[in-house]
Amino acid sequence: MKQQLETIRQSALAAIERTAQLKELDDLRVRYLGKKGELTALLKQMGGLSPEERPVIGQLANEVREALANAIAVQSKRLEEAALNARLASETLDVTIPGKKPQLGHKHPMSIVLDELKDVFLGMGFQIAEGPEIEMASYNFTKLNTEEGHPARDWQDTFYLREDSSLLLRTQTSPMQVRVMENQKPPIRIIAPGRVYRKDEVDATHSPMFHQIEGLVVDKGITMADLKGTLDSVLKALYGPNTVTRFRPHHFPFTEPSCEVDVQCHACGGVGCRVCKGEGWIEVLGAGMVHPKVLEGCGIDTEVYSGWAFGAGVERLVLRRFSIADLRLIFENDIRFLNQF
Numbered sequence: 120m121k122q123q124l125e126t127i128r129q130s131a132l133a134a135i136e137r138t139a140q141l142k143e144l145d146d147l148r149v150r151y152l153g154k155k156g157e158l159t160a161l162l163k164q165m166g167g168l169s170p171e172e173r174p175v176i177g178q179l180a181n182e183v184r185e186a187l188a189n190a191i192a193v194q195s196k197r198l199e200e201a202a203l204n205a206r207l208a209s210e211t212l213d214v215t216i217p218g219k220k221p222q223l224g225h226k227h228p229m230s231i232v233l234d235e236l237k238d239v240f241l242g243m244g245f246q247i248a249e250g251p252e253i254e255m256a257s258y259n260f261t262k263l264n265t266e267e268g269h270p271a272r273d274w275q276d277t278f279y280l281r282e283d284s285s286l287l288l289r290t291q292t293s294p295m296q297v298r299v300m301e302n303q304k305p306p307i308r309i310i311a312p313g314r315v316y317r318k319d320e321v322d323a324t325h326s327p328m329f330h331q332i333e334g335l336v337v338d339k340g341i342t343m344a345d346l347k348g349t350l351d352s353v354l355k356a357l358y359g360p361n362t363v364t365r366f367r368p369h370h371f372p373f374t375e376p377s378c379e380v381d382v383q384c385h386a387c388g389g390v391g392c393r394v395c396k397g398e399g400w401i402e403v404l405g406a407g408m409v410h411p412k413v414l415e416g417c418g419i420d421t422e423v424y425s426g427w428a429f430g431a432g433v434e435r436l437v438l439r440r441f442s443i444a445d446l447r448l449i450f451e452n453d454i455r456f457l458n459q460f
């Protein structure tokens with residue numbers, strides 16, 4: 120029996136040392152030390168031993184049991200460490216490698232200028248109004264003192280959506296003047312940026328769709344001086360403090376008096392060059408005192424209130440702001456162009 124115990128000790132120790140996985144090790148533990156294990160089976164035969172032999176074998180059996188238990192514990196620890204090391208090695212992360220920078224987009228030049236304009240006007244106490252691009256002819260024309268027969272109403276110039284010419288793609292943001300005055304009591308200070316549509320062929324300065332920004336002020340005692348002062352400050356904010364403006368008489372059906380506003384050519388300083396086509400000035404917007412007929416049509420008492428309005432083409436402001444030569448670049452979405460902003 121002593122011999123058997125030694126055999127178990129040797130083969131078990133060797134087997135334990137050979138294990139490569141915790142599962143194998145556990146199987147060995149059950150096989151040798153478990154209730155139905157080899158060592159346990161052997162000890163059950165101790166009843167057949169002589170009284171002299173029994174303590175000797177008993178002691179040896181305990182030694183073998185302890186040796187196996189020890190070896191299993193040591194091997195178990197070794198395997199756990201090896202498993203951990205293997206995992207660490209496979210999951211190593213070099214935190215010193217430079218990160219991948221996600222490419223961020225940026226604002227379109229149109230948005231840059233629009234946001235600048237909004238900032239300036241919001242700072243002056245204006246609010247932003249929005250309205251439909253599909254507009255009623257009554258708002259786009261009639262309520263703006265633009266009667267039937269006016270050339271702007273021509274089918275050649277305007278995208279009508281119905282045979283009876285009652286619905287159209289707005290040709291200007293000016294209908295927003297009426298929409299705001301019909302819904303709001305003075306004092307009114309709003310700007311209304313948005314898309315407008317006209318039957319134009321695409322070229323370096325024209326597009327059938329473009330953007331305008333409308334402005335409207337209605338209050339007590341508003342005069343042409345307010346119009347000039349405000350627009351002069353806005354254009355200086357947009358183009359720099361040395362910007363020179365000129366207010367030139369003009370005609371719009373819905374303002375009286377009306378004017379066009381020019382900015383002195385940045386390229387030649389007013390002498391006349393290729394950029395300003397020899398004029399020395401570049402036209403940037405239309406404006407005027409809101410026509411009494413328009414005010415009264417919106418139920419505003421012209422004995423008490425007066426107002427001024429302007430409308431500017433945003434693309435044109437953008438071209439001037441960044442010295443861009445061709446309008447089409449704004450819509451083409453060529454990344455080589457857009458990346459420059």
Ligand code: PHE
Nearest residue numbers: 291293405406407428429430
């Ligand atoms: N709506 C006019 C245009 O498109 C511009 C304008 C707006 C003029 C407001 C006067 C007042 O040309």
